[in-house]
Amino acid sequence: MRTKAAVLYAINEPLVIEEVEIGDPKDREVLVRMTATGVCRSDLSAARGFGRPHLPVILGHEAAAEVVKCGPGVTRVKPGDRIVLSWSPNCGHCFYCLEARPTLCEVYTEAAGVGTLWDGTSRIRTPGGDKIHHFSQTSSFAEHMVVPEAGCVPIHPDIPASIAALVGCAVTTGYGAAVNDANVRAGTNVAIWGIGGVGLNALMGAKVRGPAMIIAVDVNPEKEAVAKRFGATHFVNPGEVNDVPEAIRALTEGRGADYTIECSGRPEAIEQAYHSARPAGTVVPVGEARKEETVTFPARLLPDEQKRIVGSYYGGGVPERDFHQILGLYRRGLLDLDALVGETMPLDRINDGFRMLDEGVETRSVVVFE
Ligand SMILES: [Zn+2]
Ligand SMILES: [Zn+2]
Incomplete structure (x- = not known):
């Protein structure tokens, strides 16, 4: 045809x-x-x-x-x-x-x-x-x-087509990064880099788990209002602070965030996400950098700080299961x-x-x- x-x-x-x-x-x-x-x-x-x-x-x-x-x-x-x-x-x-x-x-x-x-x-x-x-x-x-x-x-036929479409990629990718790969626990601190299509969904996914604090990080100052509308409690603009990990430690009793989720794919943001996580915290790279790009971590810190780096792809779970979980939360008004x-x-x-x-x-x- x-x-x-x-x-x-x-x-x-x-x-x-x-x-x-x-x-x-x-x-x-x-x-x-x-x-x-x-x-x-x-x-x-x-x-x-x-x-x-x-x-x-x-x-x-x-x-x-x-x-x-x-x-x-x-x-x-x-x-x-x-x-x-x-x-x-x-x-x-x-x-x-x-x-x-x-x-x-x-x-x-x-x-x-x-x-x-x-x-x-x-x-x-x-x-x-x-x-x-x-x-x-x-x-x-x-x-x-x-x-x-x-x-x-x-899916149920009453789900609007445009919503169902977004569940097919951006929503599941971001939501799953927070819920499956970071596995955010209630009462914790989460920092999320890159408040775009995926980052907003990571933010909403984290919020479902009831963290104490969600820190949005983005170089675009206009993203502050967007991030806060979707549930961020704090906003850090890397262009306005000297040192992003230091700014995040200042918000988290000097320790760093329990979870850092990087959705921009920019190498400097991936390094910031590593350094902004607390010792034994979880670092979740989601954003896709270009193939030729690399990131650098101080070798000595890798064992000493005991951080977990968990790469996240398409939400890290079972997409077919997560689609239904996400649409269930949408129906209840939680996403x-x-x-x-x-x-x-x-x-x-x-x-x-x-x-x-x-x-x-x-x-x-x-x-x-x-
Ligand atoms: Zn996509
Ligand atoms: Zn297979």
């Missing part, structure tokens, strides 16, 4: 809106119709060549959809089901799935690395018949797409996901969504499909 999509043909070029050919779903695959997709920084990074995506490719990985047609062997969903797409569908059988680390699934990782579905082939072609690559087995910048059944997580949704736009305006992300708008641009 033909469907409208936004195709990336070249790094640093605008996405091209055009009709593409989508093949039938094969074994344990599902044809879905997108209902909403967020414009996430990982899409923008890929369009700029970070991670060297295979081209041409259809980006988009933060999405809600409706099941249209099921391929052979599909048992989890049926046509008409409303779903959140997981951009890390997992096989359930490999070493990492059995280690309860499904976001490291070997089957998913191999296919994502070559831009295909699990069988190593693509279901997307240009009208001329050339192969187009899949992105994270989601490729949601398209009206229709074929995805693995394992990436389809059914203000509505406040995350910014401008909504048709797929034709996707390049505007990238531009707004680049300009640092505080809310998420969401493409909604008719």
